[in-house]
Amino acid sequence: MSSILPFTPPVVKRLLGWKKSAGGSGGAGGGEQNGQEEKWCEKAVKSLVKKLKKTGRLDELEKAITTQNCNTKCVTIPSTCSEIWGLSTPNTIDQWDTTGLYSFSEQTRSLDGRLQVSHRKGLPHVIYCRLWRWPDLHSHHELKAIENCEYAFNLKKDEVCVNPYHYQRVETPVLPPVLVPRHTEILTELPPLDDYTHSIPENTNFPAGIEPQSNYIPETPPPGYISEDGETSDQQLNQSMDTGSPAELSPTTLSPVNHSLDLQPVTYSEPAFWxxxxxxxxxxxxxxxxxxxxxxxxxxxxxxxxxxxxxxxxxxxxxxxxxxxxxxxxxx
Incomplete structure (x- = not known):
């Protein structure tokens, strides 16, 4: 706790002592980044303590964090978007449209309900759940309020509960892998045009109104996606039967699909940048x-x-x- 600024209230020190750490940052500049993170956490806790002292809910917050008990009471802060903590006048729409990203010394609330501490913005319950429970928490979609929370974020009341033990972590579902063939092969082949012996000579005359049959061979589409059970669509087979005459179909066109394809799963991976x-x-x-x-x-x-x-x-x-x-x- 060497990064704690002078004159830090004892209750802030105690609450910061329960802060969850995301692990050290390696490489050059890691110490400086950790120092900035510690200062930001201290500002967030100081602002929350200052607010809760006015409502008498500070003891309940400390009780919830130290006992890690979900049966504690709600610890609420106003969710009115026009309120700014630490400023004497309320913000306006014009102010936040133009200066909503400026850095204030105290915690502020923007029009969309997010809190701003220094240069960072976030939903209040996400900020404090990340601080005291899950450092790797990304968004409010990963949180679900417990049943006895009367001021949960999703209820959209005038006050929102920031008790970190009134929320549960919802794991993000992992997308199942997609099966693709290990080797790209054309499943069906059509014989070349030269193999047809009953082609019509060019100098053949036909009576009026009778058109000769074309030697056009329907184009075979490339093999499509393969489901996990190895089945493919019947569209290719139906297209061949609808567009081609019996003489134009080869035995390989009607052959059954090979169900013993050599497949490998391709796991979805998040890109480096979103x-x-x-x-x-x-x-x-x-x-x-x-x-x-x-x-x-x-x-x-x-x-x-x-x-x-x-x-x-x-x-x-x-x-x-x-x-x-x-x-x-x-x-x-």
């Missing part, structure tokens, strides 16, 4: 594409290029930047 963001000024692209690898992302006008959770535009320069662009950038 989105990419490019920054433009008017119709000119400026800077490199930002690849988001963290669950949350903040776009702002500050200068912190080493933070993987922030796309900072402050260091990007453009010799063609005009007054309109400069004015717009002031509101980012």
């Amino acid at each position: 989105c990419s963001i490019a920054y433009y000024e008017l119709n000119q692209r400026v800077g490199e594409t930002f690849h988001a690898s963290q669950p949350s992302l903040t776009v702002d006008g500050f200068t912190d290029p080493s933070n993987s959770e922030r796309f900072c535009l402050g260091l990007l320069s453009n010799v063609n930047r005009n007054a309109t662009v400069e004015m717009t950038r002031r509101h980012i």
Whole structure:
């Protein structure tokens, strides 16, 4: 706890002592990143303690965390979107449309119900469940409130419960693997046109109204996807029977599907980045594409290029930047 700032209240120190750690960050800059994380957690706990002292629910929060008991009472904070913690005046729609990503010293609430601590935003129950229970928690979709929680997030009441032991973790389902052939082979083959001996000579005359039969061989579509039980669609067989005459069908076309295909499962894997963001000024692209690898992302006008959770535009320069662009950038 060396990162705790001076004059930290004892209750904040006690609550931070129960914080779950996600493990150390290796490589260069890992210590600095851990230090920033500790400071951010302290700000989040300080803001919550300050709020709960006014409502008398601080003891219940400490009881829930220290006993790790889900039978404790709800620990609620207002869910009214117009409330800002630590500011004297309420926010407006215009304010949050233009300055919602600025960094405040205290915890704030935006129009969409998320809390903002420093430069990060998140739903309140997700923030504190991640802090005291699951450091690898990504979103509210992974949480489910227990039955006796009266102010669960999904109930959308005027107050929301942030008791981390009033929520359960819902594991994200893993997509089943897709079976694909190990070797790409054409299952059916048609004999070449030269093999047909009853082709009609070009100089043959036909009575009026009678058209000669074409030697057209229906094109065989490539083999489609194969289900886990090894069955393929009958569309290929039906198409051959509908478009071709009996003389045009070869024995291999009607042969049964080989059920002993050599298949291998292909497991779904998450990509390294879940989105990419490019920054433009008017119709000119400026800077490199930002690849988001963290669950949350903040776009702002500050200068912190080493933070993987922030796309900072402050260091990007453009010799063609005009007054309109400069004015717009002031509101980012």
